[in-house]
Amino acid sequence: MNLRAIGAIYAFELARTRRTLVQSIVAPVLSTSLYFVVFGAAIGTRITEIEGVSYGAFIVPGLVMLTLLTQSVTNASFGIYFPRFTGTIYEILSAPVSAFEIVVGYVGAAATKSIILGLIILATAALFVPLRIAHPAWMLAFLVLTAVTFSLFGFVLGLWADGFEQLQFVPLLIITPLTFLGGTFYSVSVLPPLWQTVTLFNPVVYLVSGFRWSFYEIADVRVGVSLAMTGLFLLACLAAVWWVFKTGYRLKT
Amino acid sequence: MSSIISIRGLSKTYAGGLRALGRIDLEIRRGEIFALLGPNGAGKTTLINIICGIVTPSQGTVTVDGHDIVKHYRATRALIGLVPQELTTNAFENVWATVSFTRGLFGRPADPALIEKVLRELSLWDRRDSMIMTLSGGMKRRVLIAKALAHEPKVLFLDEPTAGVDVELRQGMWQAVRELRDSGVTIILTTHYIEEAELMADRIGVISKGEIILVEEKAELMRKLGKKELTLQLAEPLGAIPPQLAAYRLTLAAGGRELVYTYDAQAGRGGIAGLLRDLGAAGIACRDLHTTQSSLEDIFVDLVHEKP
Known part of the structure; x- marks a missing residue:
């Protein structure tokens, strides 16, 4: 195992985050905090509680999940796409590193950044809404699992993408709508039965539901199902990454 | 003199059907400067990229210091440094960070003294904190050389290393290459400046249309032809x-x-x-x-x- 290579890639990616602190950390924290201000402190007081939880507090797990998903995908996809775009990928491909080590370096860095962001957003939320965490260990487990899974997904996206537009396409036009329609701002149980069924095809529902359960012990689907679905998606992403490195797709000619 | 690189029956046909290399057989001797000459599209870069692990061969085998480049890729790649033809750099990194990154990527422990030595030898020390995007083309080229040397390779591939480099700098680079050769590093270079090959190389290989058409001691080649x-x-x-x-x-x-x-x-x-x-x-x-x-x-x- 080339641990130094993993460390070099990991440190390189985190250094990129440090160089772009405003764009990487401040902007997502600020934009998510606006939701807490508007829905928590301003409008939230006029919306009825959901299963005993104030509306402002209810939306926190979903909003953290929104940031976690979009940032994980964006960080990881950009991390591997940029060297492909500039040509510096030659260095990674000609180094004595395995596919596994490359993935650990890039995905580990992207997931780390997302987790840090998620925790900062949680701390910020606590300033605006009454936040409680019933199961901190499960909360962290969901946070890490989701960040790793979607960073892997982002890594695959970064390998597949042929341009910056494709990189933006998935987070903006797929992840964000799925998160908004995945129970971030409402409980799935308030939907008509038909839409409840349709919603269950949205994978983000399971992430938000499981994550919210770790806070307030309320969930749209059973927490075991949430875990299983997240694990399933993780396996799918791992399989895609394995296939990419086995075939050299978009990496080697 | 023993071979450090042995190439046997190597061929490459790209997915689109382009046959870049025929059946290449070639031995690179330990400690020599080998110049690979050929017109554009002859297969020079494909050959180098296969040896370095960037391109997958269609057929054939390559060993570096006795290790197969596919089965023992860690051992072979650790021995090789590559200066690519294109000026591919991390524009937003500084010189020190990008050279140190390469050393880590190749599994070597941090060695600030060595990085300083490499940067000084390539006249980059004063620009160590500069972002790469602010450097001239010649300096970027030297950064690529510094990166290739950061992990102390035994084999150095220089793919058109002096393209776009001014005459004075070029001479300095060749002096550095000679010193590397004298320290035991095997150097394989491609260049369009044939006078450089004439000046630098111990042996010359000519590749055309994906096939090696001649390998000869430079002096012997000059004598014969x-x-x-x-x-x-x-x-x-x-x-x-x-x-x-x-x-x-x-x-x-x-x-x-x-x-x-x-x-x-x-x-x-x-x-x-x-x-x-x-x-x-x-x-x-x-x-x-x-x-x-x-x-x-x-x-x-x-x-x-x-x-x-």
Whole structure:
């Protein structure tokens, strides 16, 4: 195992985050905090509680999940796409590193950044809404699992993408709508039965539901199902990454 | 001298059907400077990229220091440093960080003293904190060389290393390359500046249309394939070459005032002595004479054009 290579890639990616602190950390924290201000402190007081939880507090797990998903995908996809775009990928491909080590370096860095962001957003939320965490260990487990899974997904996206537009396409036009329609701002149980069924095809529902359960012990689907679905998606992403490195797709000619 | 790189039956056909390499067999000797020459699209970069692990071969095997590049890729890649043809750099990184990154990527422990030595040797020390995007093309090229040297490779590939580099800097780079060779590093270079290959290389390989058409010691190549020309300035102009001199390959130039004799370098001076005797017997007097020898560039052009 080339641990130094993993460390070099990991440190390189985190250094990129440090160089772009405003764009990487401040902007997502600020934009998510606006939701807490508007829905928590301003409008939230006029919306009825959901299963005993104030509306402002209810939306926190979903909003953290929104940031976690979009940032994980964006960080990881950009991390591997940029060297492909500039040509510096030659260095990674000609180094004595395995596919596994490359993935650990890039995905580990992207997931780390997302987790840090998620925790900062949680701390910020606590300033605006009454936040409680019933199961901190499960909360962290969901946070890490989701960040790793979607960073892997982002890594695959970064390998597949042929341009910056494709990189933006998935987070903006797929992840964000799925998160908004995945129970971030409402409980799935308030939907008509038909839409409840349709919603269950949205994978983000399971992430938000499981994550919210770790806070307030309320969930749209059973927490075991949430875990299983997240694990399933993780396996799918791992399989895609394995296939990419086995075939050299978009990496080697 | 033992081989450090052995290439056996190597071929590459890209997915689109482009056959970049035929069946290549080549041995690179330990500690030599090997110049790989060939026209654009001949397969030089494909060959280098296969050895370095960037391109997957279609057939054949390559070993580096006895290790197969596929089965033992960690061992072979750790031995190799690559300076690519394109100026591919991390524009937003600084020089120190990007060179240190490469050392870590190749599994070597941090060694600030070594990085400092490399940067000083390549005249980059004063710019170590500069973002790469602020550097000139020549400096970026040197950053790529510094990165390739950061993990102390035993084999260094220089793919067109002096493209876009000014003359003074180029000479400095070649001096650094010679010192590397003297320290035991094997160097494989491709260049469009054939005079550089002539100046630097121990051996020359010529690749054309994906096949190695010649591998030879540089001096031997020059001896075998180099042509010499003897130009004689005549005391009196000649209207035609006399029949008794027909055995020689002679042409008239400068309106009959010069007689040009073309001969192979291998022929040595025996041919000249005979010609001068025969000229004297024919009553042709000379005022002056000089010889020229074909350059590696002439040889290269002849070789590549000869290949069907």
